[in-house]
Amino acid sequence: MRIFESGRSAFKTLLVSSFLLLGLAGFATQASAQAVVCSGTETGTFNPPLTNTQQNLQITVSASYSPCLVTGVSGITSASVNNQFVRDYACQTLLGGGPGTRVFIWSNGQSSTFSYTATTNSVGGNVVSTLTGNISAGLFQGQSAVVVVTLTSISQADFLTACAGSGITSVSGPTELTILPPL
Structure with missing residues (x-):
């Protein structure tokens, strides 16, 4: 028993x-159902200057996101991006969009790799780039993300004029990052 x-x-x-x-x-x-919304500023620099002529450029993308509102993960109040790469580029390439990758460094020391496809449009006379894709590695892996950058440092008309002339050495403007919770 x-x-x-x-x-x-x-x-x-x-x-x-x-x-x-x-x-x-x-x-x-x-x-783990985390959502992220961050706002900040972004700057892109080109060396040599970006023109209508296709050429190899050293491109640096720097962004600072603060504040960040995050659910599901503690210790994140901000993020940054500092990506450098060499690419065969012209003004039309930038306006045409295409694939890319950037790494977000979070204020808690973790990182997220964002793999995206960029599209560029004119909104209110400004060049607006929308990066749509997924977090492919790191924190928030597998979640969908969107970054919207509005280049307010130069109007679309001035952008096109500068591309036809001596070129553009930098662009900047406000940016918004959204990482959607997993489905």
Whole structure:
């Protein structure tokens, strides 16, 4: 009889443990449902200057995002981007958009790699780039993200004029980052 009772007790313990683990797994899934909204400023520099002539350019993208409103992860109040790369570029390439990658460094020391496709439009006389994609590595991996950059340092008309002339050495403006919670 005692063996039967201890077997029953072991079964109860196993059953309760299973429910607890399943419950914790559900809680972990809900806790990982993170959303991020950040605003800030972004600057892009080109060396040599960006013109209508296709050429290899050293491009630096720097962004500072603060404040950041984050659910599901503590310790994040801001983020930054400082990406440098060499690319064969012309003004039409920038306006045409295309694929890219950038790394967000969060104020808690973690990072997120954002793989995106850029589209560029004219809105209110400004050049507006929208980067749409996914976090491919790091914090928030697998979540969809969107970055919108409005180049207010130069109007679209001045951008096109400068591209036809001596070129553009830098552009800047406000930026918004949104990382959507997982579905």
